[in-house]
Structures are given as C-alpha cells and as structure tokens.
Amino acid sequence: xxxxxxxxxxxxxxxxxxxxxxxxxxxxxxxxxxxxxxxxxxxxxxxxxxxxxxxxxxxxxxxxxxxxxxxxxxxxxxxxxxxxxxxxxxxxxxxxxxxxxxxxxxxxxxxxxxxxxxx
Amino acid sequence: xxxxxxxxxxxxxxxxxxxxxxxxxxxxxxxxxxxxxxxxxxxxxxxxxxxxxxxxxxxxxxxxxxxxxxxxxxxxxxxxxxxxxxxxxxxxxxxxxxxxxxxxxxx
Numbered sequence: 001x002x003x004x005x006x007x008x009x010x011x012x013x014x015x016x017x018x019x020x021x022x023x024x025x026x027x028x029x030x031x032x033x034x035x036x037x038x039x040x041x042x043x044x045x046x047x048x049x050x051x052x053x054x055x056x057x058x059x060x061x062x063x064x065x066x067x068x069x070x071x072x073x074x075x076x077x078x079x080x081x082x083x084x085x086x087x088x089x090x091x092x093x094x095x096x097x098x099x100x101x102x103x104x105x106x107x108x109x110x111x112x113x114x115x116x117x118x119x
Numbered sequence: 120x121x122x123x124x125x126x127x128x129x130x131x132x133x134x135x136x137x138x139x140x141x142x143x144x145x146x147x148x149x150x151x152x153x154x155x156x157x158x159x160x161x162x163x164x165x166x167x168x169x170x171x172x173x174x175x176x177x178x179x180x181x182x183x184x185x186x187x188x189x190x191x192x193x194x195x196x197x198x199x200x201x202x203x204x205x206x207x208x209x210x211x212x213x214x215x216x217x218x219x220x221x222x223x224x225x226x
Contacts, residue, residue, distance in 0.1 A: 035215075044206065044217055044218070044219045044220050045155075045163065045206055045208070045217040045220075046217070047214050047215040047216065047217070059213065061213075061214040062214070063214075095162055095163075100165075100168065102168065102169070103210070104151055104153075104210025104215070105153035105165065105168045105208065105210050106153070106155075106163075106165060106208075107165050107168075107174065109162035109163055109164065110162065111162055112162055
C-alpha cells in the first residue's frame with residue numbers, strides 16, 4: 001500500500017528539539033521529493049521545506065532556516081524533520097507529503113504527527 | 120513571498136447547489152496552482168493541479184479554472200461528503216504558499 005507512515009504525537013518542552021519520522025512505504029524510496037507542511041491548531045497550512053531522498057539535498061523556507069534539519073535513512077526508507085529551539089508557536093500537526101512527479105504539488109500526505117510544546 | 124488569498128472564508132450551501140471558491144495570487148502563478156480538500160480531522164487530499172487538471176479518482180463535480188492571478192474551484196452539485204475546508208497552493212515559486220482556506224458547510 002502506497003503511504004507515508006507517521007507516528008501519533010510528541011509532547012516537548014520549550015527550548016527542546018523534536019525529530020519527526022516519516023516512513024515511505026509502497027513505492028521506491030528515492031522516487032519523489034518529500035516535503036514537510038505544518039498546521040497549527042485550527043489554522044492553515046505552512047510549507048517548511050523538502051528533502052530529496054535520493055541525494056539528501058534539502059531546501060527549507062527562510063522562516064525555518066537555521067532551526068530545521070531534514071535527513072533520511074535509506075536503509076529503513078525513512079525521512080526525518082528535526083526542529084530545534086521549540087516555542088509554543090511550534091505546536092502543530094506536522095505532515096510529511098510526497099511531491100508529485102510533475103513537481104511542486106503534493107499528491108500523497110501522511111496522517112501527521114501532532115507536536116505539542118508546553119512547559 | 121507570494122500571497123494567496125481565498126474567498127469566502129466560510130460558505131454554507133445546500134446539497135445540489137453550485138459552489139464557487141476563489142483564490143487570488145499576489146503575482147502571476149499561472150498555471151501552477153493546486154487545490155486540496157481537508158475533511159475534519161484528516162490530512163489534506165489533492166483535488167486539482169495545474170489549475171484545472173483533476174487528480175485521478177476525484178469526482179467530476181469538482182473543476183478548476185484559471186485567469187492569470189485569479190483561480191476558481193467549482194463544485195457543480197454539492198454533496199454531503201464535500202463538507203471540508205479547501206485550500207489553494209501555488210508552486211510557481213519558493214516558498215510554496217497556501218491560501219488561508221475556505222470552510223464549506225452544508226445547510
């Protein structure tokens with residue numbers, strides 16, 4: 001089954017880091033870029049960046065540069081998004097999403113990981 | 120950054136109604152625009168890409184159109200399953216940006 005598998009939830013303290021995994025299943029791991037999109041509670045969608053699973057190259061939104069790292073583990077077909085120096089504003093659902101072969105839009109979404117930042 | 124503005128923010132319509140959602144870009148992004156449907160408690164789902172191309176498996180009552188900086192998503196005959204929030208997204212440039220969403224309610 002073609003899917004992006006994400007874990008359910010994380011609770012983090014302010015100032016901490018979170019590393020969110022996303023396992024690619026049902027299609028070749030290196031075939032498509034994986035993007036990260038987040039959604040704060042009750043709010044809209046915010047693009048964070050992408051990783052090329054084939055090469056490991058990344059591109060992130062300027063807003064997150066210096067605070068976000070995207071990596072991959074080819075042995076287990078998993079990509080990761082690490083976000084550092086968390087604040088309450090980072091409380092959100094973090095989705096990994098597959099970029100279409102046609103580039104630019106997102107044709108497969110994970111179920112999302114809820115990251116709650118609270119003291 | 121390219122700003123995407125959707126209207127209306129919320130709309131309420133009856134089953135069978137024709138529904139139109141508009142998305143305006145702060146600069147030309149044509150035809151690099153996608154539409155997504157997000158049902159309550161679920162991840163978004165791709166409906167349309169390249170402004171008017173229907174994704175495989177999406178019902179034909181959904182359609183998209185493009186007039187340069189203004190795009191529309193039309194539901195020709197609203198169904199109860201269409202209760203959702205709809206987002207547009209430009210992919211002309213980085214950062215990718217989304218509209219703020221349009222919530223569709225069923226009367």
